[in-house]
Amino acid sequence: xxxxxxxxxxxxxxxxxxxxxxxxxxxxxSNYFPWYKQELGKRPQLIIDIRSxxxxxxxxxxxxxxxxxxxxxxxHITETQPEDSAVYFCAASMGGxxxxxxxxxxxxxxxxxx
Amino acid sequence: xAVVSQHPSRVxxxxxxxxxxxxxxxxxxxTTMFWYRQFxxxxxxxxxxxxxxxxxxxxxGVEKDKFLINHASLTLSTLTVTSAHPEDSSFYICSxxxxxxxxxxGPGTRLTxx
Numbered sequence: 001x002x003x004x005x006x007x008x009x010x011x012x013x014x015x016x017x018x019x020x021x022x023x024x025x026x027x028x029x030s031n032y033f034p035w036y037k038q039e040l041g042k043r044p045q046l047i048i049d050i051r052s053x054x055x056x057x058x059x060x061x062x063x064x065x066x067x068x069x070x071x072x073x074x075x076h077i078t079e080t081q082p083e084d085s086a087v088y089f090c091a092a093s094m095g096g097x098x099x100x101x102x103x104x105x106x107x108x109x110x111x112x113x114x
Numbered sequence: 115x116a117v118v119s120q121h122p123s124r125v126x127x128x129x130x131x132x133x134x135x136x137x138x139x140x141x142x143x144x145t146t147m148f149w150y151r152q153f154x155x156x157x158x159x160x161x162x163x164x165x166x167x168x169x170x171x172x173x174x175g176v177e178k179d180k181f182l183i184n185h186a187s188l189t190l191s192t193l194t195v196t197s198a199h200p201e202d203s204s205f206y207i208c209s210x211x212x213x214x215x216x217x218x219x220g221p222g223t224r225l226t227x228x
Binding site: 034036041042043044045046049089100101102103104105106107109 | 146148155156157158160163207211216217218219220221222
């Protein structure tokens, strides 16, 4: 089955700096890669996603890049703010029918220091 | 956006009793729902995939007779933890998939077995 590795496990940055979280996946059939933000005790919230026919996607301060050849994708957060502090999870799925299921990375605890 | 509710948000039960958790998609129909378990400071572990009108598909190592899943309609899936034990204490989260493969998570249920 699919295996998703996520690094780093913890990341501490100063407010205004950029943060980058990287993930690799093992199954070349995966074609959907979402990123979730989870605050303590809350549900995971989808913040951005990318599909395999696209190499990069941006939404304001958040961007995701995908390298299908190398089987890795990354989350980039620019101009970080204290409210960006949370656990971020990457995930991968093959999409479609019964293959909707997501395989999650182990998460990155991001701390933005004011 | 798509909204998924979960009930109850917290439950405390005695060892040996059963607990039912409901997951509802409020503004869309979800043919597929997923049940996850999350330990403190850990990632989401997929337990099973729930398809409306058919038997759930359980992940390896998840006891189907202990974690009963019923997907009775396009907006409701239930997870029943039978004969609960303290080791079943955890945060249980459901998610529902829309037609674009995006998964929306419920707010989670904190189960404590005493």
